[in-house]
Amino acid sequence: MCVVTEGSDPGHGRVMRAIRARRNVRAFSEESIDPSVLKEIVDAARHAPSSMNDQRWAFVVVTDPARLSAISKMGTWADHVGRAGAAVALIVPDAEDPSERESIAFDLGQAAQNLMLAAWEKGLGSCHATIEDGAAIRDLLGLPAGWTCDLVISLGYPADRSILSASPRTDGRKPLDEVLRLERW
Amino acid sequence: MCVVTEGSDPGHGRVMRAIRARRNVRAFSEESIDPSVLKEIVDAARHAPSSMNDQRWAFVVVTDPARLSAISKMGTWADHVGRAGAAVALIVPDAEDPSERESIAFDLGQAAQNLMLAAWEKGLGSCHATIEDGAAIRDLLGLPAGWTCDLVISLGYPADRSILSASPRTDGRKPLDEVLRLERW
Numbered sequence: 001m002c003v004v005t006e007g008s009d010p011g012h013g014r015v016m017r018a019i020r021a022r023r024n025v026r027a028f029s030e031e032s033i034d035p036s037v038l039k040e041i042v043d044a045a046r047h048a049p050s051s052m053n054d055q056r057w058a059f060v061v062v063t064d065p066a067r068l069s070a071i072s073k074m075g076t077w078a079d080h081v082g083r084a085g086a087a088v089a090l091i092v093p094d095a096e097d098p099s100e101r102e103s104i105a106f107d108l109g110q111a112a113q114n115l116m117l118a119a120w121e122k123g124l125g126s127c128h129a130t131i132e133d134g135a136a137i138r139d140l141l142g143l144p145a146g147w148t149c150d151l152v153i154s155l156g157y158p159a160d161r162s163i164l165s166a167s168p169r170t171d172g173r174k175p176l177d178e179v180l181r182l183e184r185w
Numbered sequence: 186m187c188v189v190t191e192g193s194d195p196g197h198g199r200v201m202r203a204i205r206a207r208r209n210v211r212a213f214s215e216e217s218i219d220p221s222v223l224k225e226i227v228d229a230a231r232h233a234p235s236s237m238n239d240q241r242w243a244f245v246v247v248t249d250p251a252r253l254s255a256i257s258k259m260g261t262w263a264d265h266v267g268r269a270g271a272a273v274a275l276i277v278p279d280a281e282d283p284s285e286r287e288s289i290a291f292d293l294g295q296a297a298q299n300l301m302l303a304a305w306e307k308g309l310g311s312c313h314a315t316i317e318d319g320a321a322i323r324d325l326l327g328l329p330a331g332w333t334c335d336l337v338i339s340l341g342y343p344a345d346r347s348i349l350s351a352s353p354r355t356d357g358r359k360p361l362d363e364v365l366r367l368e369r370w
Contacts, residue, residue, distance in 0.1 A: 012225075014199035015306040019229045019299050040197075042365045044204045046358055048298060049313070055359050060366045067368065091370075098283050105287040106336075109294020113233060114204050117302070121200040128234070142369045151291075173231055174240050180227045181245045183252065184327040185276070 009168050018120050020168035025125020026080035028156030033063070033085040037122055041155070042088060044118030048111040056104050057111055058091040060141050060149075067140060071129070071152055074136050078129035084154035087129075088115060089141055091149050108151075115153060125158040194353050203305050205353035210310020211265035213341030218248070218270040222307050226340065227273060229303030233296040241289050242296055243276040245326050245334075252325060256314070256337055259321050263314035269339035272314075273300060274326055276334050293336075300338060310343040 009017045042059045050056065062068055063086045071089075072082030081087050090108055095101045116126045129152045131137050137149045158164065194202045227244045235241065247253055248271045256274075257267030266272050275293055280286045301311045314337045316322050322334045343349065 013306045015203045016225065016229060016303050018200045019232050019303060022232075022234075024234060039361065039365065040201065043361055044201060046361060046364055047204050047207075047353075049207075049209060049301070051313075051315075053357065055364070058364050058366065058370075060368070060370060062368055064368060098286065101283065101287055102290040105290040106294040106297070109291040109296075110298040111294075112291070113295040113298035114302075116234070117299075118201050118204060121198040128236075130236075140369075141366075144370060147370070168232075172238065176224065176228055176231060179231055179240070179243050180224065181243065183245070183247055183249060184325075185243075185245060185329060185332070 018117050021166070022117060022120045023163065023169060024127040025156070025158045025163070026083070026127050027159040028083050028085060028125065029159050031085065031157045033124065033155060033157070037124070038063070038086055038155070041115055041118045041122065041124070045088075045111040045115040048107065048114045050107040050110070051103050054107075056093050057108055058147065060089040060091060062087045062089060070140055071131070071137065074131045074133040075129050076132060078131065078152070080127050081129050081152055081154045083156070085156040087152045087154045089137065089149045090151045090153065091143065091147050094146050094148055112151075112153060119155055120164075123157060123161075123164055124155050125163070127154050128152075129154060203302050206351070207301060207305045208348065208354060209312040210341070210343045210348070211268070211312050212344040213268050213270060213310065214344050216270065216342045218309065218340060218342070222309070223248070223271055223340070226300055226303045226307065226309070230273075230296040230300040233292065233299045235292040235295070236288050239292075241278050242293055243332065245274040245276060247272045247274060255325055256316070256322065259316045259318040260314050261317060263316065263337070265312050266314050266337055266339045268341070270341035272337045272339045274322065274334045275336045275338065276328065276332050279331050279333055297336075297338060304340055305349075308342060308346075308349055309340050310348070312339050313337075314339060
């Protein structure tokens, strides 16, 4: 089931290799994604832990090209959604309390990371898109009152498949020594 | 490098298996965790994507038993930290703007999920602990002004190692059909 080839990044387990190798993908091939694969990817998101196991989330999978194109115009940097094979809209319940909103966002981040890692294992690239036109996506997705979508993740087979088996990038992140402290700051 | 045995949850790749099988662990053995393993786990967190690649996070690894015990008293449900082999304090920059705070929380959730999945692959259980006494942990960790810790993740080899190779639980999450919609809500 794993389409990421062996050999890159030796010395690490498969999970760690996926974590290190995954990168955002914004250029996709035109190959469609099997619906069963999309279900599995959302299933990964669903398995994320959440505060008090409240699972304050829902996921709308969009594959219709006209709808993907519409979403791609709802955010400044969302153009990649229009080229994707699918997008998963991340939906959360509204909350007034700022700390509750942060808690919901943290949990959603955990779900999103599961989703993107599972996609990577299936040979799919992914990229976040912030949605700025909340009313437009609410209308497109038919969201009921009390639910909001601020973020979509596009999914697709990378135009350049070689990145799936490439060695992890060594740039693009702060060095470990800069973000890791032992016992005290 | 992978200590999670084969055989459980057939039909899925290793990443998906880890995602489905990982569960919170609050009962740990007394075995200590090699420092190189702790570094690898934080390295996984560091590789998470973040908004504009801003990486608004830092990680303090605590292994000293007296310090772990102190942290275990800083939150209502943090007692497991006192039994853990280590804890990773998740540190974020302060932000006034509520939407920026949500964005930081989302990214931190992505990093936390990477951390917990990498730990699972190394045979380590993990569990979140919300910190309620912000002043106490600030003092313990020596945090500079402008940085906050609201959350710690405990790490340790599970007291019951059999859970590492157990089949994924089928309870504990809302059914897929309840959280997944196609094209529209």
